[in-house]
Each structure stands twice: as C-alpha cells, then as structure tokens.
Amino acid sequence: MRPGKTQIYTGDGKGKTTAAFGLALRAAGRGMRVIVVQFLKGAEPSGEVIAAREHDLFTVERFGAAEFCVDPENNPEHGREAKKALARVGDLLAAREHDIVIADEIVTAMHIGLISESEVLEAIEKSSSETEFILTGRGATDALIDKADLVTGMRDIKHYFRDNVPAREGIEF
Secondary structure (H helix, E strand, C coil), X not given: CXXXXXXXXXXXXXXXXXXXXXXXXXXXXXXXXXXXXXXXXXXXXXXXXHHHCCCXXXXXEECCCCCCCCCHHHCHHHHHHHHHHHHHHHHHHHHXXXXXXXXXXXXXXXXXXXXXXXXXXXXXXXXXXXXXXXXXXXXXXXXHHHHCCXXXXXXXXXXXXXXXXXXXXXXXX
C-alpha cells in the first residue's frame, strides 16, 4: 500500500474543485475508491457531480443550503450543513474504506466562519497513513499549509467574470 498524503488546493483563482475532481477521476480509473464531500454546495449538481454518477468507485455527497452562500450569517442552514459535512468527513476518515477522501470547499467553509480552523486541523489528524486526504477552498491558513504534504495555490491573474460574463454550464458548473 502506498502512503497517503494530505493535499490542499487553495487560492483566489479558478480550478480548485476541478483539480480535485481530476485527481478523483484519475484514481477511479486506476481502481481506487474515491469519495467527495462537498461543503456549501446544496443546489443543483454541477457537471462533475453528474459525470461522477457514471463511476462505481467515485461517490459525491453534497452538503449546503439550496442557494449559494453569499452571507453565511443570513442563512444558518449553511452552518448546520457545514457541521454535518465535517462530521461526515470525520466518519469517512475513521472508517478507512476509501483510498481518497476529498473535502471540497472545506477550507472556504472555515474561511467564512462556518467551521473552525481547529476542526479542520483535527480532520487532517484523523486521516490515516493509507488515505489520501484532499482539501479545497479559498483561504488556507498557515497552520493548514504547515500540516499538509502538498499545497497548490490557484492565483487569479485574469478572469472574464470581471467583464460580467456569467458562469457557463460545463465550464464553471
């Protein structure tokens, strides 16, 4: 068995979830069992979630309020859902039934105050030496970065959203 590592995809640029799903697809193609727990994403499934349904070794579970989380203080459901997602990640890491556990947007949930840094650090501590644990989201702290084995920063250099181009199906969702 290969040793499991902790990876973080963070930064203000586009592509964190996409990178995690790319790794998940690669792993499933090699026979590895993968589960993605999505924080802050309770609305309609995105293209990657729809595609994942086609793979027996690739599961996605979504937690979040129906609408996008703009102001978490005005929607307590986001906080409740983030706590449920965090508990699910802990259970999955303890069970050791998956080769890869991805906590998509867990860092963002922490960054906006729905869960604490200490809770995320505790989740990292729970990951076994055999499980690859991947965390995504904006706002990784120095403590998270220090704890991880690999950290990739997505940097926003130029983005068409600044020109009021709306999110495009199949590209952004």
